[in-house]
Amino acid sequence: MAVLEQQRPAARWYRPLLLAAVGVCAACGLVYELVLLTLSASLAGGGITQTSLIVAGFVAALGAGALLVKPFLGHAAATFVAVEILLGVVGGLSAVTLYVTFSFYGASGWVLVAGTAVIGVLVGAEVPLLMTLLQRGADDVDAQGSGRILADLNAADYAGALLGGLAWPFLLLPLAGQVRGAALTGLVNLLAAAVVAGVLLRAQLGPRARRTATAALLAAAALLGVLLWRAQDIEVDARQRLYDDPVVSAERSRYQEVVVTRRGDDVRLYLDGDLQFSSLDEHRYTESLVHPVLARDPQRVLVLGGGDGLAARELLRHPTVTEVVQVELDPAVLDLARTRLADLNDDALADPRVQVVVADAFTWLRDPPGAPFDAVVVDMPDPDTPALGRLYSTEFYGLVGSVLAPGGLVTVQAGSPYSTPAAYWRTLATVDSAGLTGTPYHVDVPSFGDWGFVLAQAGDAAPPLALSAQRPPTRFLDEAVLAAAGVFPPDRSRQELAPSTLDQPLVVDDMRQGYQG
Structure with missing residues (x-):
């Protein structure tokens, strides 16, 4: 108990800022799920059965993540930073991994299942870790105080989910596309982890943990930065493998991927990969x-x-x-x-x-x-x-x-x-x-x-x-x-x-x- 008292931050802004981080992380987590659902629809048709399995699998993985993180709650600060770095990388790379796998192998179901499971487990681990961190920053840790903390945590979590649910269809997808949209979300996730690690949890991380976290964050941000820089080339190369003829026009509209190919006099229109005419x-x-x-x-x-x-x-x-x-x-x-x-x-x-x-x-x-x-x-x-x-x-x-x-x-x-x-x-x-x-x-x-x-x-x-x-x-x-x-x-x-x-x-x-x- 004395150790916890020493670790408990006294700053009044600790809880508000940590709750803000909860909202940002929740927004990123929901965007990753929507990325998976969007890719399921565009690459594999995304029927009711497949959509239901993705949602059910994601929810089940949330529960698994909450259980798997229990042994690490004694090191909540370091574990939370590690989870967010992994989530930013896995979520940020999810779209390009699925797209490239589908382009090269004609199917990406196993990647979709693995991505759903890993992202779900990482998102599920967030809430127990954040709950632990919020209690460490609180003086009222009795039953009623814990209830208030949980209420604040849930409110921030749901508000962030709403933000992510609106950002994907109205901002990220139409302006950045699936690959860049997922990568940008990953960078936001990493930024939130950096702020939490460098400002809110600095006192709870030892020098070695801070150095490790800094190096991992920089490496992850560099990886996603390269993806953003080369996203168009990756998409062009992967897309061309889907079509026998050279692609002369490709656009992701609000509703579908619209591609035109041409070889000699043969002009073809594809909508979401389905041939419309030759x-x-x-x-x-x-x-x-x-x-x-x-x-x-x-x-x-x-x-x-x-x-x-x-x-x-x-x-x-x-x-x-x-x-x-x-x-x-x-x-x-x-x-x-x-x-x-x-x-x-x-x-x-x-x-x-x-x-x-x-x-x-x-x-x-x-x-x-x-x-x-x-x-x-x-x-x-x-x-x-x-x-x-x-x-x-x-x-x-x-x-x-x-x-x-x-x-x-x-x-x-x-x-x-x-x-x-x-x-x-x-x-x-x-x-x-x-x-x-x-x-x-x-x-x-x-x-x-x-x-x-x-x-x-x-x-x-x-x-x-x-x-x-x-x-x-x-x-x-x-x-x-x-x-x-x-x-x-x-x-x-x-x-x-x-x-x-x-x-x-x-x-x-x-x-x-x-x-x-």
């Missing part, structure tokens, strides 16, 4: 998506998704189309459509007949301005995440039907009936569950393989597959090809499945299962 055969996909919906010569057409402008290009070639409303979520994709992809889409988004709306399609459909549409083209990415799964739900297609004029047609890109048959036939079932009736069809797109679509209309009758007599010349789709597109082989015959809904996004699991033999 310029060598995109006409097969685009003509098959667009021209069946133009069979009744519409005037006013709605495009949901399709921010690359290719669907709009094809619509504008049809002589009866007088207005196209293009609803796209990501401004980064629209910027590409107006610049690098303008030659491919014939600068369609600059055409006065096209009205571009930057909005979430689901939200926009709930209160669309203007009259109903004569036709709707739904050109969304595959539903391999919960966020995209809602765009393949009964509720979404119900909203699509509500903006359709009487006699209007809808086309939906529905994935591959060969590689992901359950997802394809589930999409048809979901369209049918929303007051529409769909006709399935599929074509060969070499970059994608066998690719499927759904043509639908309101009511109980499925629309025939037909082309307008006024259609412009096409490179791929004609009456014979479209008629053949409606035929499915016995090994990929129609499956009767339950629809996908917001409550049960079954199509997401279908996509994850992939090929079914």
Whole structure:
């Protein structure tokens, strides 16, 4: 007890500053968890199961860390500084480690599990250590005093978590990106450790411990500094390994990673690593998506998704189309459509007949301005995440039907009936569950393989597959090809499945299962 009395700091600012350090450390800890969740989503799809396992694993690791640190509470000051240095390094390097591992080996699940466990254990060790340090700086260490200290500790911890939860999506991720954002957070963690070690806990650390802590902090800060300096080169090298062709444009938007590659005449667009089109055969996909919906010569057409402008290009070639409303979520994709992809889409988004709306399609459909549409083209990415799964739900297609004029047609890109048959036939079932009736069809797109679509209309009758007599010349789709597109082989015959809904996004699991033999 006498030893503790000698170690107890008398300064009045000890507790406020240590509580401030608690808040900063809590903010960094939450940012690290959000880094793991973000990378889980961008590298591996980040479904409900994977997200739940990361969160549950992180919480379990918090408890393990609290237990593992018990033997070191007698040396709380030195242990806390060591924990913060390790946390700053591991957390700061987490993003680049996961990204590089995924780029080189095609998978990073084991790194994700290890990172979750190590960061969770280190964050879990913080609270017992800080509680010990706060009690050493307090005179009221009876039961009631301990309760007050714990209340202050929890308040600072939760306030810091709130700060970290806001800083990641609104500041660090959009301005610095995942790799730099994690590294900057690690530096903040190291700065907090340096302040605590050099100002608050100096009296509790011996000369040797102070020298060791100083050297470790400088080495860790130098390591993260080098990462910040070379982050762009590391990202470029790692990203290029993911793609066969040279990367000519790469941007991390608020919603996804947008990459354009080019080799000769082959220009390709990738969103979060998934191929959206190849310029060598995109006409097969685009003509098959667009021209069946133009069979009744519409005037006013709605495009949901399709921010690359290719669907709009094809619509504008049809002589009866007088207005196209293009609803796209990501401004980064629209910027590409107006610049690098303008030659491919014939600068369609600059055409006065096209009205571009930057909005979430689901939200926009709930209160669309203007009259109903004569036709709707739904050109969304595959539903391999919960966020995209809602765009393949009964509720979404119900909203699509509500903006359709009487006699209007809808086309939906529905994935591959060969590689992901359950997802394809589930999409048809979901369209049918929303007051529409769909006709399935599929074509060969070499970059994608066998690719499927759904043509639908309101009511109980499925629309025939037909082309307008006024259609412009096409490179791929004609009456014979479209008629053949409606035929499915016995090994990929129609499956009767339950629809996908917001409550049960079954199509997401279908996509994850992939090929079914």
